[in-house]
Amino acid sequence: EVQLVESGGGLVQPGGSLRLSCGASGFTFSTYGMSWVRQAPGKGLEWVSSISNSDDSTYYGDSVKGRFTISRDHSKNTLYLQMNSLRAEDTALYYCAMNQWDLLQWGQGTLVTVSS
Amino acid sequence: ETVLTQSPDFQAVTPNEKVTITCRASQSIGTSLHWYQQKRDQSPKLLIKYASQSMSGVPSRFSGSGSGTDFTLTISSLEAEDAAAYYCHQTGSLPYTFGQGTKLEIK
Numbered sequence: 001e002v003q004l005v006e007s008g009g010g011l012v013q014p015g016g017s018l019r020l021s022c023g024a025s026g027f028t029f030s031t032y033g034m035s036w037v038r039q040a041p042g043k044g045l046e047w048v049s050s051i052s053n054s055d056d057s058t059y060y061g062d063s064v065k066g067r068f069t070i071s072r073d074h075s076k077n078t079l080y081l082q083m084n085s086l087r088a089e090d091t092a093l094y095y096c097a098m099n100q101w102d103l104l105q106w107g108q109g110t111l112v113t114v115s116s
Numbered sequence: 117e118t119v120l121t122q123s124p125d126f127q128a129v130t131p132n133e134k135v136t137i138t139c140r141a142s143q144s145i146g147t148s149l150h151w152y153q154q155k156r157d158q159s160p161k162l163l164i165k166y167a168s169q170s171m172s173g174v175p176s177r178f179s180g181s182g183s184g185t186d187f188t189l190t191i192s193s194l195e196a197e198d199a200a201a202y203y204c205h206q207t208g209s210l211p212y213t214f215g216q217g218t219k220l221e222i223k
Contacts, residue, residue: 044214044217045152045154045203045205047212047213059211061211062117095160101207102162103160105162106159108159
C-alpha cells in the first residue's frame with residue numbers, strides 16, 4: 001500500500017524558513033516523480049513544485065520560484081521542500097503527491113502557518 | 117501560464133441526477149488534464165487522468181472527455197457520497213495549474 005507521510009510544518013514568522021519532509025513507502029520511490037501541492041485555508045489547490053523521476057529535474061510555480069527548493073533522497077525514500085523567505089500568503093496545508101503529472105496518491109498534508 | 121476555468125463554481129444536485137462539470141483551458145493542452153475529488157477534510161483523490169482514463173476503483177458513473185481547451189467531467193447518476201469539491205489540473209505546460217474548483221452539494 002502506498003503511504004506518503006508529511007512532516008515539518010508549523011508556525012513560522014514572515015521571512016523565516018522551514019523544511020518539509022515526505023516519507024514514502026509502498027512503491028519504488030526512485031521510479032516516480034514527486035510533487036508538492038498546497039491548499040490555503042478554505043481555498044482551492046495550488047501546484048507548488050515537482051521533481052522528475054529520470055534526472056531529478058525540478059519545476060516550480062511562479063509564486064514560489066526562487067524561494068522554495070524541492071529535493072529528494074533516494075536512499076531514505078524521502079521528498080523535501082525547503083521554504084525560505086516565507087510570506088503570510090504561504091500559509092497552507094502542504095500535500096506531497098506521487099508522480100510529476102497525474103498525482104496518483106496524496107499524503108494527509110502538513111500545515112504551515114506564517115504569522116508574527 | 118495556462119489558466120483553467122471551471123464551471124459551475126457550485127451546484128446543488130439531487131441524487132440520481134446527471135452532473136456535468138466543465139474545465140476550459142486558456143491555451144491548448146492536448147489531453148494533459150486530470151480530475152480530482154476532494155471530500156470534506158480529506159486529501160484529494162485522482163478520478164480521471166489524461167482527460168478520459170478512469171482510475172482503478174473509481175465508480176463507473178464518473179467519466180471524462182475532451183481535448184485541446186475544453187474538458188468535461190460527467191457523473192452519470194449522482195450518489196450522496198459524491199458530495200465533494202472537484203478540481204481539474206493541467207500538466208500540459210509549465211507552470212502546472214489547477215482550476216478553482218467546483219463544489220457539489222446534495223439536495
